[in-house]
Amino acid sequence: MSIHRPRGTNDFLPDEVKGWQYVEALARDICRRFGVQEIRTPIFEHTELFLRGVGETTDIVSKEMYTFEDRGGRSITLRPEGTAGVVRSVIENKLYAAPLPLKLYYMGPMFRYEKPQAGRYRQLHQFGVEYLGSDQPSLDAEAITLAMTVLTELGIQNLSLQLNSVGCPACRAEYRKRLMDFLADVKDSLCENCQLRYEKNPMRILDCKVEHDQEATKNAPVMLDCLCEQCALHFASVQKYLQAAGVPFAVNPRIVRGLDYYTQTAFEIIESGTTIIGGGRYNGLAEQLDGPALSGIGFGAGLERILLALQSQQLSIPDRSGLDVYVVALGEEADLAAASLVMDLRKRGLSVDKDYLGRGIKAQFKAADRSGARSVVILGEQELAQGAAAVKNMQTGEQVNQQLAELADYLLQLRG
Ligand SMILES: [Zn+2]
Ligand SMILES: [Zn+2]
Known part of the structure; x- marks a missing residue:
């Protein structure tokens, strides 16, 4: 009887690793040029961190976490994403006492119990950037520009940067009311997931990939029409800074993040219908984790998806592994x-x-x-x-x- 690797995991053989090293080295170099430093946090954390830092109502936390009890009876979870651990570490180590904003990046494996299918793995790999300690729109634009720079310097074509604002707790309360009113009429026809979202996380319904649901919510009110003055100004300014950086984008009111600590900017970078990078502002997260008020903006990039894009666009990977x-x-x-x-x-x-x-x-x-x-x-x-x-x-x-x-x-x- 031979032993196989667990479902949803990969062996990256030397020929494939060349591609990984190329992408990782470029991402690291771009971070260096942007003045962003690497942080390495544990691959497992207390489960509580992700319940509070990612959100119990999200698919990641409710369905996909690798959670187990360790020998000491503690509930431990293999990290499903990178932001919660970074923010925990910033609070725990009081990094916010250093000159702000903090500019941090991470790279490494994440774990999600997903149905294995093309491009989805149980051990996946992400590169992510977190900027903390400033709510200036120029910083949002810089984080987005960094994300775009990585993809464009790899030579990836046909990228679409989609931008939205999800407002702040103040303006979102009013929007939520309007959205719930609209959804009350169509809710019974929506998919099972959306029925649950209606109670817990209604904004996520706009993000549903089920065709019927997209059609049914076509005329739903959008957050952009309800932004308070401060959020509207912030959103307009992010766009100006992106224009100044020469980064093309499209406003898409359907890019949503349903949890309260997500604020203002939300964005996705899409190639061939797949989201390669997703991110946004999370001004309420540090407080959610019992830290000080510390605004933040960041993104996570799926390295598997970046490599898939390189492959499907037949981009060459420089090979520096040959012997002299x-x-x-x-x-x-x-x-x-x-x-x-x-x-x-x-x-x-x-x-x-x-x-x-x-x-x-x-x-x-x-x-x-x-x-x-x-x-x-x-x-x-x-x-x-x-x-x-x-x-x-x-x-x-x-x-x-x-x-x-x-x-x-x-x-x-x-x-x-
Ligand atoms: Zn607002
Ligand atoms: Zn749905």
Whole structure:
């Protein structure tokens, strides 16, 4: 009986990991350019954090969490998303005492018990950014711009940035009343999920993917028509800053987040009908977690979905994994010298490999060829006696003799 990986998880084999490393490295570099620092929080947290920090009425918390009791009888949950842990950590470590705004990013696995299907996994991976400590609209625009920069620098085309405002607790109360009035007439025809949402989280009904429900709520009142003056000004200003940053967007009143601590800006970046990045402002979250009043704006990006977009748009992934040098040794004594030589070259920063199977000359050359190394260094007894080695350029086929003392410099030069 062999053991398989659990449903909904993936092994990322070396060829695939190249794509992951490329996307992760670019995201990290863009964060560096935006002055955003990495934070690493635990992969599991007390369940209570997600009940309060994500919301008991959300699908994530009510249906999809990996929750278990640990040996000490505590209820523990594998993190289903990144924001709650980051905000908890900011409060716990009093990071808000540092100059504001805090600009943080995270990257890593999240866990959701979902029905496995194409593009949906039980261990998924996200890159996310959280800005805390300012409610200025310029900061909303900057977070959104960072998200767009990652996708555009990867070369992803046909991105649609959809923007909305979900108001604040003050203006949302009035809107909620108007929405409930409208929904009272159609509610019985809506899907089972929406029936539940009607009581707990009615704004989410506008977000339902069931076609009938979308049709039935086509003429529902939207939050944008009910924004208070402050929220309307904030929304207008976010748009001005996005224009100033040269980021195209469309206003979509159906982008909603139903919980009270979500305020004002909500956005999604969509490619081929799939949301790759979703985010928004959450001015009430820190207080919800017993922290100080600390406004925030952030987003989460699905790395699986980004990689899928790269693949479907046939974008190339630069491959930096190839060897610089493969060392071929002729004879036992030369093999000993080769073992020492590969270490010298590695210390100088070259990626180097040799034979470890005791293969003959022909097989070693074949291995060198298959390795994709740019240069092959050949150590023979004759060369060794002269303190030299032959270097073959695998692109041109040209072969020269080099003194061992100058070999590393020569190879580094070849690499450019
Ligand atoms: Zn408002
Ligand atoms: Zn529905």
